[in-house]
Structures are given as C-alpha cells and as structure tokens.
Amino acid sequence: MNGLVQKPKAVPTKRLLALGIGLILCFSGICAAILWEMADKDYRHAKEGATNLIASIASEIDRTIELYDLSLQAVADGVKLPELGKISPELRQVVLFDRAATAKDLGSILVLNAAGDVTRDSRTLTPRAANFADRDFFRAHRTRADSGLFISPPWVTSDGEYLISLSRRISNDDGSFAGVVAGSMRLSYFHNLFRKLNFGAGDSMALFNTDGVMVMRAPFDISKIGQSIKTPWSSNSIRHGSPAPT
Template sequence: MTTPHAIVAAGVVIALSMVVICAVVLYQSRLDAMARATETSRNLALLAERDIERNFELYALSLQAVVDGVNDPEVMNAPRLRGFALFDRAATATYLGSMLVLDAESNIVIDSARDVPRKANFSDRQYFKVHRDNPNVGLYVGDPYASRLRNGAPSIPLSRRLSRPDGSFAGVVLIALQLEYFHKLFAALSLGPHGSVALIARDGTMVMRQPYDVKVIGRNIRNASTFKQFVSAPEGSFSDTSTLDGIERLYYFKNLPNLPLIIMVAEAHADIYSAWEHRALIIASLMAALALGFIGLSFAFGAQLRRRMRAESELAMLARTDGLTGLNNRRTLGEILDQEWRRAKRTRSVLSLLFVDIDRFKMYNDTYGHQAGDDALAAVAKCIGDNIRRPTDSAARYGGEEFVVVLPDTSPEGAASIAEKIRAAISNLGIEHRASEYGRVTASIGAAAWTPEQDVDVSAVIRAADQALYDAKATGRNRVAQSKLIPAY
C-alpha cells in the first residue's frame, strides 16, 4: 500500500528530476550559445580576411607594376606618360596615400600625386631599412606610423624593394594605407557592446583594434597571454581576459596565410550569455515554481492520504471497539477468543476468562437515567482496562452491562487475583446506587480457567465463566466466584 511518505518522496524525486533535466538542458543551451558565438566570430573574421587580402593583393600588384615600370627604360624616358604607365587606378583608391618611389637615399623621386615630387626623406622609416638590408623581403607590411605627408594621419606602409641590374639597392616603392580603412571595416562587424576586433602584426604590434583607442595602436602585446595563443596555431578559439580592458572574451583568431598579420574577433562572455541568461532566468524560475508546486501538491496529497488512512484506521478501530466504553466489541472478542484458544491448544497453556457484570444495573438506569447509566458503564470499563496490564490481556463489552476479560497464560489463582482487583476498583469508584444493597455501583465477576484439550470447544470455558458469574450473584453480588466445573492444570 502506498504510504504518505512514499508519495512525498516520489514527488520530491520527480521534482528534483525535473530540475536536473532543466539544468542539463540549460547547460547544453549555454554550450550552444558559446558554439554559435564561435561560429559567428569565425564568419566575421573570414569576411574581414577576404576584404583585407583582396585589397592587399591589388595594392601588391600595383606596387609590382611600379617596380616593373621603373626598371623599364622606355617608361622612364617618357615623363608625360610615366605617371599613367606606373600608377593605375588603385593609387587613387579611398584610404590610400600617394604612391611614392624613393631612391637609394630615401628621397622622393616619383610622386603619384604630383608631377613635381614633394621634398621629403624617409631614411628613418623601418620599411626603408628593411628593404635596404634585406634583398628578398618582397612585399613588406610595416608597423603603424603617423604620416608626414598627410598631417599625421595614422597609416601602415606597403612597400617593395627596387634593385639595380646588379642586384644592389636602388630604392623603395611605397604606398601608405590609412588605418581608417580598418577602422571602418571593423566598425561594420557587429559583436555586441563589449566585442572586439583587431588586426595584429605577427611580431605583436597592434595595427588596429575596435573599439578604437589611439593609445593602443602601435602597442606591442607580444607578452600578453592572448597573443601567445594567437601564434600557437594557424587558427583557433579560446577564452581569456584581455590585458587591455580586463574583459573576459571568447577569442577567434586566424593567421592570414599570405600576409604577416593576424585577424582576431572576440565576443565578450557577457554579450554571448546575455540572451541565454535572460531566457535561463525565466525558464529556471518557471521550473522552480513548477517543482515547488509539484512538491507542495505531493505534500498536500500525502497529508490527504494520511488523513484518509487515519480515518480508515479510526473506522477500523470503531468496527472493532465498543463506541461507549472503548473496549473491544463482541465481534472482536470472538476473534480474540478464537486466536487465543488455538494458541493455548498449540502451546498447551492455560487460558482464563472473566465475566464481569454490573450489579442491579437495570435498577440503576431506572433510578438515574440512561445517560448516567452510560457514564457508569464507561467508568467500569476504564477500571477493567486499568487492571489488565499485559499486552496479551484483553477486555471486551459482551453486551449490555456485561464484560469479558481474556487472560492468556494465566493460572486460576492469577485470574482470581485480577478479578478481585477489578471488583475492588469498581466498588471504590463510589458511584452512588441507592437501589443497591451496597449503596454504590458494584460488580460481580465469574472466573474460569481451562487447559485446552483435544475435542474441547472454547464455548465450554465461556459457559463455565458465565456459571461462575451466576454463582457470584446468587451468593450476594459484589464478589468473585471461580468455576468448579473445569479442571485446571
């Protein structure tokens, strides 16, 4: 049979299982949010990479065309056509500075913006030193600098070496790309309020970073834990805290295969999980309310079942007891007698019975009324119950003012002793009974004991106890009489 505790326990287990399942689903959705953010960062990095590589390829071809033209005597010997031959439309693209040809001393000898070259020397620039000292550099992408020809506009140089026929250094072909190009490109990538996009040289120099901070451009971050991750693999993703602003982000990076640059796209954890946290809060709150409601219903159902079981128990008790006295009723007495008789036969033990009858009870009812009679019956029943102490002893209301006491494993002497205690206790109640010769309520008790033998019925013991009761009444009432008809062993 299902118990209230089992129902409550089952309800708690089911509620906890629901919470655990919800937690697993929410955790999986959190992982999915991170996976989506990684994929989004990768796609954005790919878009930026393609744009940068396409433009850099065009600029590299333009620089190579200038190198080829400078080494062509026919081009160099036609001053009016030289500009058209050397500089294509790429030289006039947005965010590009003038394309310059520098001689071996780093002076401007050809200027795409003017027929008469401007006066400037760039021998201190890093790109000039690199090409001068290294013949095989090819396309060189330099560190950011403030342009001297464009009022300090931050730019990065793209340059190629010019060599004489004997391979000696002849100068540099240069084009400057304004950092505003990267600023506009990265600003168009949506990464949330705390996201970041950066282009970093492989030596750790910060070329551009969004959100833009002029103090960050040109800074070297080679010692940062994030940069060490950037150079550890061609591409990848990881979570770390930025050394620049202290924000924890999911980083996706890729080393551009054809350029000495690293593209980095980073989305802040706070932005990645913002929608998830809002959704998780709603779902978790609903699930918690549902789980608590389920547990509450389990407790309520358990309490209802407990009340029902208690009511059924009380009904069962009422079916087995006398409503007035609280003692066993006659039906229950029959079950007890049958059980104890069988046990006595099996164990060869003595079974004693007491018949208790209130003296002149009809006259008491006639004198004091039925309510007083009921009170007297209840008081007598309590006296009987108080004087049988063993768990195996039992008492029952036989009918009217008669009671039966069953005393297993009790000798005739022991039964007589208990009977005397009951008689004295009833007499000592002192309940007034003017119609009695004793002036108070008294009881007569008949006792019988039998050691069950083969083919002997329990009804013989009952008849013997009843006969002893008759003898007690016949000899003056308010006394105990023992049966003389049944042998005791």
C-alpha cells in the same frame, strides 16, 4: 462484513518524501540537460557567426592590401624598363602608376633611389625633395633582399592622421639594392570597416601586424593603436612624424 474488509496499508511519510524529491530531481535534471543543449547550440551558432564574420573582414583586408601590393610591384618592375626615360613625363606616370594609387584611404606611391631620395611620385610630375633613408621600411629592404611586402607599424603625421606604410624593394638585374617603392594606407580604412559591426558589451576585435603591433581594434580606443602585445600595454610605441608618403 465490516470485519472482513482489510484497511489499506499506510505508506510511510519518509518514503513519499523520498519519492517526491526523486521525481523533482529527475525533472530538474531533464530540464538542465535541455537548457544545456540549447545553450551549447546557441554558443556554437554564435561561434560560427563570429568565425564567418572574421573570415569576411580578413578577406576584405587581404584583397585591398593585395591590390595595393600589385600596384607597388608594377612600379618596382616598371622603373627598370630601359625605355622609361625616353617617353614624356605624362606618359611615364600612366605607365608606372595605376588608379589603385588614387583610391580612397590610400596615399601616394613614391619611388626612392638607393640613397633614399624621392625620384617619382604618383600624384605629381614634380616630386618633392625628400629623403627617407632613415625610415624603417627603407632600411628593411636595403638590408634584406627577401623582405617582400613590408607593412610598417602605425604612425601619425604632423596633421594627426594615422597611417601604415607599405613598401617593396627595387633590385638591379644582379640583385643589388636599387631603391624602394613605398605607399601608405590610412587607418580610417580599418576603422570604417570595423565600426560597421555590432558588438555586445563584452565583445571586442583587434587587428595586429606580424610583429604583434595593434593596427586597429573595436570598440575603438586610440590609446591602444600602435602598441605591441610583446611589450607592456603602458608603453605606446606609435611614432610621430612623416616616415612615408601620404
């Protein structure tokens, strides 16, 4: 009987080894595909979250600037009312300036005549004697009637406070230049808005104006504020002085 039983054929060792390697590679491929899909899904979720966050911050900034701009436009229209000079100074302040000018992080609103002299101040009935004819926001409106809302690069006061200027042109009925209404916004507004966010070790966010000048960044770095992406980072273009109302 023993002679009739056939012995099983031995499988070559190389074939077994190849089969084992093939199974390992297939399993590794499946795991890699799963991990890749999970990583891609996490990346998409993170990207969507970042996009929504940026959209939310941009909406907040747009709303704040829009409200302040509406105040500037109201002043630009109000100073042209013929009855304005017939009312008391106290009532004139109420007519020209709303409460947006007293909001946190917003500076006073000034009215400048065609020569750049201050004629109205939202925070006092007796405006200070000052002239801003040499400032960029004044020259921009004097040379261009369609400049719209002008937002200056960041600048720092003699007290070390960082601001940006916002201004609108005042035009006569014939379209000629009649002056400027100007205000300011403290960079602390953007700083407080940005620092509420949680950033990873390699994350950052920056706010630039239309000229490519950095207004704020997170993580905060004061040396970068006022620099332009159009010029080398080594050259800081931030200005010092008092170019607009505070």
